[in-house]
Amino acid sequence: MRCSPGEEYKVDYKDVDRLRHFINDRGKIEPRRKLATCALAQRAISHAVKRARHVGLLPYTLQHVRETRIFPLRG
DSSP states (O other), X not given: OOOSSSXXXXXXXXXXXXXXXXXXXXXXXXXXXXXXXXXXXXHHHHHHHHXXXXXXXXXXXXXXXXXXXXXXXXX
């Protein structure tokens, strides 16, 4: 995501494939310094991920990640 005002901060919570790029293999939201996003974009990403978790599209914890196999497990 670019860091300029406009439509680029709109992140859809239903787009699970795109949101998977913003969370790590343990189901946590990646930090801003790793994603190289500005504060507004990071806030939009976090709101979308949290909304997708609330609806049930993304897992909350490592146990949910293991059960849903949303990411390949290490080791």
